[in-house]
Amino acid sequence: MSSSKKKSKAPSKSLSKLLRLPQGPVSMAGLDASATPGYPGKGKADAPALTEALGPQVSDLQEMLYASGRSNPETAPRVLVVLQGMDTSGKGGVIRHAMGLVDPQGIDLTAFKAPTPQEREHKYLWRIRKALPGAGKIGIFDRSHYEDVLVVRVENLVAEDVWSKRYDEINRFEAGLAESGTRIVKCMLNVSADEQKARLAERLEDPTKYWKYNPADVDSRAKWPAYMEAYEELLEKCNTDAAPWYVIPADRKWYRNWAVAELLRETLAGMQLTWPAAEFDVEAEKLRVAAT
Numbered sequence: 001m002s003s004s005k006k007k008s009k010a011p012s013k014s015l016s017k018l019l020r021l022p023q024g025p026v027s028m029a030g031l032d033a034s035a036t037p038g039y040p041g042k043g044k045a046d047a048p049a050l051t052e053a054l055g056p057q058v059s060d061l062q063e064m065l066y067a068s069g070r071s072n073p074e075t076a077p078r079v080l081v082v083l084q085g086m087d088t089s090g091k092g093g094v095i096r097h098a099m100g101l102v103d104p105q106g107i108d109l110t111a112f113k114a115p116t117p118q119e120r121e122h123k124y125l126w127r128i129r130k131a132l133p134g135a136g137k138i139g140i141f142d143r144s145h146y147e148d149v150l151v152v153r154v155e156n157l158v159a160e161d162v163w164s165k166r167y168d169e170i171n172r173f174e175a176g177l178a179e180s181g182t183r184i185v186k187c188m189l190n191v192s193a194d195e196q197k198a199r200l201a202e203r204l205e206d207p208t209k210y211w212k213y214n215p216a217d218v219d220s221r222a223k224w225p226a227y228m229e230a231y232e233e234l235l236e237k238c239n240t241d242a243a244p245w246y247v248i249p250a251d252r253k254w255y256r257n258w259a260v261a262e263l264l265r266e267t268l269a270g271m272q273l274t275w276p277a278a279e280f281d282v283e284a285e286k287l288r289v290a291a292t
């Protein structure tokens with residue numbers, strides 16, 4: 001071995017393994033929102049550099065994915081990143097800092113709000129299907145079909161016998177997607193109740209953050225235990241190998257952003273992507289270019 005030791009300590013276990021939620025019953029109280037599993041640096045100060053350092057590899061892999069989609073629109077793989085979390089958990093921050101490493105042309109981003117009148121005329125998966133990533137794309141869902149077993153359940157927007165059937169439906173839906181070539185990565189951004197309070201209070205202290213403040217968030221905050229129960233059930237029931245859940249500790253924004261970027265890198269790296277072969281005679285084309 002040479003004396004020039006590698007500086008970054010690569011995690012001995014992949015981050016995907018560290019953050020994958022184990023199958024079985026889930027207790028949100030048992031998941032530490034301020035932990036930093038697998039973080040290779042010292043702390044907040046080196047996080048932006050470590051996150052940016054993932055950029056070149058993520059970006060190359062994404063370009064390969066995109067290229068496959070251009071050459072094989074029928075069969076090329078896709079990636080779907082589902083982001084869920086309580087208000088202030090940082091879905092927007094993750095999109096900016098982790099997904100921001102990728103060429104925007106390769107991304108299909110959809111934010112799901114309360115359904116529009118048109119969306120309400122259809123089943124809950126209708127708008128989800130319409131937003132699925134195309135060949136070679138990375139789809140990002142800022143909220144998702146999981147709202148249909150979260151807010152819908154907590155706020156009694158449909159009857160229990162309706163939402164309670166959705167876990168199995170969602171599993172079948174996601175298994176079908178995986179089967180047809182979509183790599184699904186579901187991230188639950190786990191912010192603690194205390195940290196959420198601090199973030200909401202901060203928004204009220206800063207006029208540049210008023211736009212992020214929604215008085216309704218305080219009403220959902222009041223229903224925290226009901227939300228945690230709803231999360232526990234969906235995390236337990238919809239944590240399949242075809243569409244696994246990762247729980248990302250989100251009290252430290254710098255860790256959260258790095259972790260999702262690294263998860264994306266590992267996901268893409270694990271897809272055995274290759275550059276599409278030329279669909280023309282390379283040597284003949286070289287001669288043609290040379291002759292011009």
Ligand code: AMP
Pocket residue numbers: 087112113114115143144147148151152157
């Ligand atoms: P935000 O992500 O902060 O812009 O807020 C979007 C809002 O839309 C949240 O309050 C969600 O709970 C709500 N929302 C998203 N999906 C649904 C759904 N299927 N049914 C009802 N409300 C939803």
Ligand code: MG
Pocket residue numbers: 087088214217
């Ligand atoms: Mg909000």
